[in-house]
Amino acid sequence: MSVPATQLLRVTRIRAVTDRVREIRLADPDGRPLAGYAPGSHLVVTAGGTRNAYSLTGSGIAPGDYRISVLRTGDDGGSAWLHDVLRAGDLLAVEPPRSAFRPELAARKSFLVAAGIGVTPILSHLAAARAWGRPVEVVYGYRPGEAAHLEEVRQLAGPDLVEAQGRVALADALRERMAVQPWGTHAHACGPAAVLDLFTATARAAGWPPARVHLEHFRAPELSPGRPFTARLRRSGREFPVPSGTSLLEAVLAAGVEVPSMCRQGVCGQCLVPVAAGRVDHRDLVLDEADRLASTHLLACVSRAADTHLELDL
Amino acid sequence: MTATDVRDRALPARIASFPFPFPTDTYRYSTNVEPALAPRSTAAGSWGEHVLHVDEHYASDSAECAALLAADPTRLQELPHMRPAAWDAMLYVMGELRRARPDAFGLDRLGGDRWRWRNALLRIEQEFTFGDDATLPSGPLEFVAPQVQDDLVLLDQREGALWADAGVVTAAADWSMRFDVGMSFPEIHGPVPRVHPEGVIDRAHQFLMRLQPGEAYRRTNWTMTVGRRLDTATETYPEWGPDRRLVLEQDLGARLHLRVEVQHLVRLPSSGAVLFLIRTHLLPLEDLARVPAWRDRFAAVLEELPEDMADYKGLTRFRSAAVAWLRGAA
Ligand code: HEM
Numbered sequence: 202m203s204v205p206a207t208q209l210l211r212v213t214r215i216r217a218v219t220d221r222v223r224e225i226r227l228a229d230p231d232g233r234p235l236a237g238y239a240p241g242s243h244l245v246v247t248a249g250g251t252r253n254a255y256s257l258t259g260s261g262i263a264p265g266d267y268r269i270s271v272l273r274t275g276d277d278g279g280s281a282w283l284h285d286v287l288r289a290g291d292l293l294a295v296e297p298p299r300s301a302f303r304p305e306l307a308a309r310k311s312f313l314v315a316a317g318i319g320v321t322p323i324l325s326h327l328a329a330a331r332a333w334g335r336p337v338e339v340v341y342g343y344r345p346g347e348a349a350h351l352e353e354v355r356q357l358a359g360p361d362l363v364e365a366q367g368r369v370a371l372a373d374a375l376r377e378r379m380a381v382q383p384w385g386t387h388a389h390a391c392g393p394a395a396v397l398d399l400f401t402a403t404a405r406a407a408g409w410p411p412a413r414v415h416l417e418h419f420r421a422p423e424l425s426p427g428r429p430f431t432a433r434l435r436r437s438g439r440e441f442p443v444p445s446g447t448s449l450l451e452a453v454l455a456a457g458v459e460v461p462s463m464c465r466q467g468v469c470g471q472c473l474v475p476v477a478a479g480r481v482d483h484r485d486l487v488l489d490e491a492d493r494l495a496s497t498h499l500l501a502c503v504s505r506a507a508d509t510h511l512e513l514d515l
Numbered sequence: 516m517t518a519t520d521v522r523d524r525a526l527p528a529r530i531a532s533f534p535f536p537f538p539t540d541t542y543r544y545s546t547n548v549e550p551a552l553a554p555r556s557t558a559a560g561s562w563g564e565h566v567l568h569v570d571e572h573y574a575s576d577s578a579e580c581a582a583l584l585a586a587d588p589t590r591l592q593e594l595p596h597m598r599p600a601a602w603d604a605m606l607y608v609m610g611e612l613r614r615a616r617p618d619a620f621g622l623d624r625l626g627g628d629r630w631r632w633r634n635a636l637l638r639i640e641q642e643f644t645f646g647d648d649a650t651l652p653s654g655p656l657e658f659v660a661p662q663v664q665d666d667l668v669l670l671d672q673r674e675g676a677l678w679a680d681a682g683v684v685t686a687a688a689d690w691s692m693r694f695d696v697g698m699s700f701p702e703i704h705g706p707v708p709r710v711h712p713e714g715v716i717d718r719a720h721q722f723l724m725r726l727q728p729g730e731a732y733r734r735t736n737w738t739m740t741v742g743r744r745l746d747t748a749t750e751t752y753p754e755w756g757p758d759r760r761l762v763l764e765q766d767l768g769a770r771l772h773l774r775v776e777v778q779h780l781v782r783l784p785s786s787g788a789v790l791f792l793i794r795t796h797l798l799p800l801e802d803l804a805r806v807p808a809w810r811d812r813f814a815a816v817l818e819e820l821p822e823d824m825a826d827y828k829g830l831t832r833f834r835s836a837a838v839a840w841l842r843g844a845a
């Protein structure tokens with residue numbers, strides 16, 4: 202939806218969780234309380250010039266800090282920067298927590314599956330289930346010596362944990378445990394694509410309704426800040442850049458041209474403006490298929506140029 | 516500036532802070548949502564600086580809510596899985612009350628999940644442990660509802676829809692939480708004319724399902740009520756329904772009210788539920804007419820309003836009398 206505001210948070214602590222995973226704790230630099238979040242939420246972190254999403258590992262209830270656990274996935278890119286460059290005391294640019302992998306409040310029981318670094322959102326679900334006394338069971342698949350947060354999972358899950366070392370053991374554990382869950386259980390899994398495929402196949406074979414099977418696949422936040430482009434206003438002949446992270450509406454208003462607006466979310470239809478030339482990346486909920494094909498108008502609060510230039514009939 | 520403006524230079528707060536909802540001379544349903552927490556100016560003043568607005572009716576509204584809950588406990592509905600959302604809503608409401616009136620409300624974290632709540636207006640002091648029902652005198656919704664002038668509805672999101680699975684509603688404009696509990700967002704809006712073919716409800720549903728933690732939006736809705744009566748629930752229709760039919764020859768300006776709901780839509784942080792807050796403001800036509808721009812605008816809106824919408828809102832019997840009164844008061 203809207204491009205979320207970035208905030209700078211202070212790194213209060215960094216700790217090695219395994220050889221390749223480090224936990225980073227973040228707090229507000231002025232000691233203000235942090236926003237709560239739904240279990241399974243993620244933070245989008247700007248690190249070394251790239252934006253990456255990392256799951257928050259806490260229960261999300263009035264959190265004292267934000268904790269993310271970062272697996273090093275290469276020698277350059279965001280995760281390497283977070284491992285090699287970031288130090289305690291630094292400020293880190295993050296967008297507020299986003300939720301795309303929530304527990305089902307109405308579930309009779311939660312069946313949680315973690316593989317590898319996929320344990321991070323599962324830990325969050327587990328902590329929340331324990332905080333509210335909701336029935337829960339965890340299957341955690343890992344490679345020996347590389348199990349992030351294993352002690353915390355063991356402590357929180359107690360007898361409701363099945364550990365599986367290696368892929369074969371994990372497949373067996375899934376087949377066995379998914380066959381015996383009570384009706385009304387919701388299953389949530391996070392891990393590498395191959396494990397998610399295994400999980401959905403096992404669920405299908407065991408007759409789980411698809412609506413009770415949930416996967417965490419990291420995706421870009423609902424609306425990306427978008428690529429920069431140049432906007433031209435045909436009637437006034439003005440031309441100005443629209444940077445990434447700035448909406449076309451904001452840019453037009455800044456240029457001193459009045460356009461009505463209300464929701465700034467692409468739902469109310471107020472900021473409709475006529476297009477004079479250029480292809481449009483429509484990102485609103487108002488225009489239908491036919492409108493989009495015709496592309497004579499766009500909603501300036503969310504939609505952008507599909508290419509490098511866009512001309513409006515303003 | 517007209518003579519009326521001069522006479523009423525010091526408009527009372529109930530007028531100056533009234534959320535007059537009409538930007539133009541015609542009114543149609545739309546997905547009219549905008550970000551919350553920004554003052555919106557009107558011809559008479561402004562409203563909407565905070566999510567919650569505490570005004571002169573606070574104590575009496577609170578007493579009315581508590582009395583209605585005691586007389587009819589079904590005004591509160593909560594499906595069992597909604598308890599985390601109810602706690603989440605309580606904490607959110609307390610935080611917003613404090614934000615609006617730090618002099619009257621206090622919320623302190625004592626460490627861990629322990630909190631202290633102070634409501635100086637109702638002389639309530641309560642320590643509680645978040646999530647532990649035993650630390651409150653009642654459930655969290657029942658505890659907080661009489662401390663806020665808004666009605667509260669909690670929607671759970673699952674299976675690609677929002678479900679109104681909990682709520683406390685004591686000022687409903689002719690609907691009923693008992694009837695609506697467990698229904699989906701589109702089902703609840705079933706009786707509303709026009710909005711379905713026009714996609715208004717679909718779009719609102721999509722929008723609400725994408726709300727992110729901590730995001731707060733608002734919209735207004737309106738109707739008219741005879742008398743200063745907040746509770747026009749379906750349950751008590753026999754008490755207030757007949758008023759709609761009275762001939763309103765005398766006292767029309769004092770008895771007929773424009774009823775505006777300021778509705779807030781909030782994604783609660785830790786439960787992920789959507790909190791729907793409905794605050795009802797009533798302004799008698801005689802107060803409304805003190806602001807000439809409002810008087811003219813409302814007369815135009817009422818006169819032009821299509822029959823099906825006027826019917827749905829229950830205005831048919833007095834709409835032309837109201838228009839005549841507003842024009843006559845000019
Ligand atoms: C952006 C969000 C929303 C939009 C655009 C919307 C729109 C509307 C409209 C146009 C009406 C008719 C009002 C009238 O003419 O008096 C209505 C009625 C109603 N709305 Fe909503 N609404 C929204 C959110 C909600 C939510 C979150 C709830 C929560 C349960 C809700 C509950 C109701 C109810 C109970 C009625 C009365 C329906 C009846 O006649 O039984 N609305 N809404």
Ligand code: FES
Nearest residue numbers: 463465470472502
């Ligand atoms: S301002 Fe609402 S659609 Fe753009």
